[in-house]
Structures are given as C-alpha cells and as structure tokens.
Amino acid sequence: MPEGHTIHRLAGEHRRAFGGRAVRAESPQGRFAAGALRIDGRVLTEADAHGKHLLLGFDDERWLHVHLGIYGKYAFGQAPVPAPTGMVRLRLSNAGRYADLRGPNTCELLDPAGKAALHARLGPDPLRADADPEAAWRRISRSRVSVGILLMDQSVVAGVGNIYRAEALFRQGIDPSRPGRDLTHGQWEAIWADLVLLMAEGVRVGHIDTVRPEHTPEAMGRPPRVDGHGGEVYVYRRSTMPCFLCGTEIRTEVLAGRNLFWCPACQVG
Known part of the structure; x- marks a missing residue:
C-alpha cells in the first residue's frame, strides 16, 4: 500500500x-x-x-x-x-x-x-502544516499497545506505513515492541521530527531513502540496495542481513498482520 x-x-x-x-x-x-x-x-x-x-x-x-x-x-x-x-x-x-x-x-x-x-x-499527518503531534502523543502516552502497532494506526498517525514505521524506530533506537506509554515525550518528539524529515524527502524524490549520509553505499563501500521499493534503508526487508551499524542480524516477525523489521542490538529497551 x-x-x-x-x-x-x-x-x-x-x-x-x-x-x-x-x-x-x-x-x-x-x-x-x-x-x-x-x-x-x-x-x-x-x-x-x-x-x-x-x-x-x-x-x-x-x-x-x-x-x-x-x-x-x-x-x-x-x-x-x-x-x-x-x-x-x-x-x-x-x-x-x-x-x-x-x-x-x-x-x-x-x-x-x-x-x-x-x-x-485520522491522526496528524507529518506532511501537513496543520498537524498536531501532541494529539498523537496524548493517545500514545496512555496506550499499552506497542509503538510498532501505534505508528501504523492511521487514527494515531496518518500516512505512516510499514517502511517509515520500521526505519523511524531504527533511527531512534527504539524497540518496536515497547508500549506507547513507556516512551518519553522527548522520544516521541524525536520520532515525529524524523517522520517529518523522511516523509518530506519522500515527497521530493519520489521514493523512500532513510540512511544517513555516512551510511550510504558510497560512504560505506557496500553494494546499493536492489528492491522494487527503491531507496536505501536500514532494516526494511533486510531480514537476516547484518545491521549496517553493529553487524547484528536484522530480525523480522509478523505484527498485527504486517512484517516488522528491526535490529535487536540497536533497538533496545
């Protein structure tokens, strides 16, 4: 989708x-x-x-x-x-x-x-000027549901799909199984800011790129990603491959009917 x-x-x-x-x-x-x-x-x-x-x-x-x-x-x-x-x-x-x-x-x-x-x-959309991230925070901060599920709930945050969910959580080092109420407000602000940044770039270039400049294929001397979704990512569809940052094997499991990808070493707590 x-x-x-x-x-x-x-x-x-x-x-x-x-x-x-x-x-x-x-x-x-x-x-x-x-x-x-x-x-x-x-x-x-x-x-x-x-x-x-x-x-x-x-x-x-x-x-x-x-x-x-x-x-x-x-x-x-x-x-x-x-x-x-x-x-x-x-x-x-x-x-x-x-x-x-x-x-x-x-x-x-x-x-x-x-x-x-x-x-x-619908929840706030990171790409809309009228978005209120605090409206999402009020729901997330009271929820026992995992942040991995909450970010895919369009009534909580609108527009985030499987790729942005996985990549934003990796970039912020947050375990996707962590209950929403266990996030700090500062962590939520960082997730939101990252979504605004990444999704705006997606509008600009027409595909999803999430790796920082120091982790691009050119910077790391690694082969570029070959995938129908295009763009460079940290964990999405990289199951069993080594994490770019720590070398740990990327894991995947089905969460609420969708494949979830994360690094168990970089995303803890």
Whole structure:
C-alpha cells in the first residue's frame, strides 16, 4: 500500500495537471459513472492529502475522496488522450493531460461535512502544516499497545506505513515492541521530527531513502540496495542481513498482520 508521501505527490500532480481549470470526468469501467457525471465539467479548485487519503475539491464544494488501498494505481499522461484500456474507474482529463485511476479501495464523492468527518477520524499527518503531534502523543502516552502497532494506526498517525514505521524506530533506537506509554515525550518528539524529515524527502524524490549520509553505499563501500521499493534503508526487508551499524542480524516477525523489521542490538529497551 502506498505510504503518505506518495499520496501527497499525487495531490501535487493533480494541482499541476488540472488545478484552476475545468476537467472532463468519466468512468470507462462504469463503477463510478454517477459520481463522474456530477464532477464532469467542474473546476478543480483544490488538491489535498491527509495520510493515505487523496482529496480533490471542485467548485461546487464536492470533494473526490480516493484511497488507493493495496491495488489502486494512478497513471498520468499527456494529450492526445488515448482510448482507455483496462479497468479504469475514473479518468480526469483536459486539453493537455489525463489521469487514470484503477483499482482503488475507495472512490467516492464527499460533501464538506463528509470531508470534515474523514479528517476527524485520522491522526496528524507529518506532511501537513496543520498537524498536531501532541494529539498523537496524548493517545500514545496512555496506550499499552506497542509503538510498532501505534505508528501504523492511521487514527494515531496518518500516512505512516510499514517502511517509515520500521526505519523511524531504527533511527531512534527504539524497540518496536515497547508500549506507547513507556516512551518519553522527548522520544516521541524525536520520532515525529524524523517522520517529518523522511516523509518530506519522500515527497521530493519520489521514493523512500532513510540512511544517513555516512551510511550510504558510497560512504560505506557496500553494494546499493536492489528492491522494487527503491531507496536505501536500514532494516526494511533486510531480514537476516547484518545491521549496517553493529553487524547484528536484522530480525523480522509478523505484527498485527504486517512484517516488522528491526535490529535487536540497536533497538533496545
């Protein structure tokens, strides 16, 4: 499932392609035909993201809400706009660009109240200017649930996925099994600051890099990572490999249905 930086990049791409202009909306697949008809010809006024949720605002105060889920994908292209191929749930287009949405978990229209309700059930997003990390801290500091699970709970922190969870905890030396209430406020502030830094870089470059300059392949004289997710990481998908910092074997286990990766020597207590 795409992590939050990908959704913020999609919002930016929509702003550049369609912002301030009327768009043609259609549902070649037919599953969003009624919704497409309601926004067809409307002006895209805003493109926003909160966590893993994309929100496109139109001049009639309707909002298109998209959650890609595991299988959803966007494809952008230049005019001339080709005939749609495959199961395109929604196509937005104008004279110069088009965007095809396939396989989303959610594709729906919201009124302002519905949009407000969506924001209310999501935790603070490290990539949003209006994020309040203290709102997340209030929940984390009272919870017996492990910080490894809490960081993946979108109602606690929005936009963090499996990679950012594993990497931020490694960078801060925190055992992912540690209960949230056993964290100090200073540790939470450091985790949040790291998420802001790493996810903003993900928006900028389009993939997830988490290693510090002194641990890059060039600095360490090691081979670069070869992985479909791209980018250099400390522990994610490095099970049984040696830790870059201490040489200990990286471990993995299933936690709340997702693979967790950590270094038992660098992440203690």
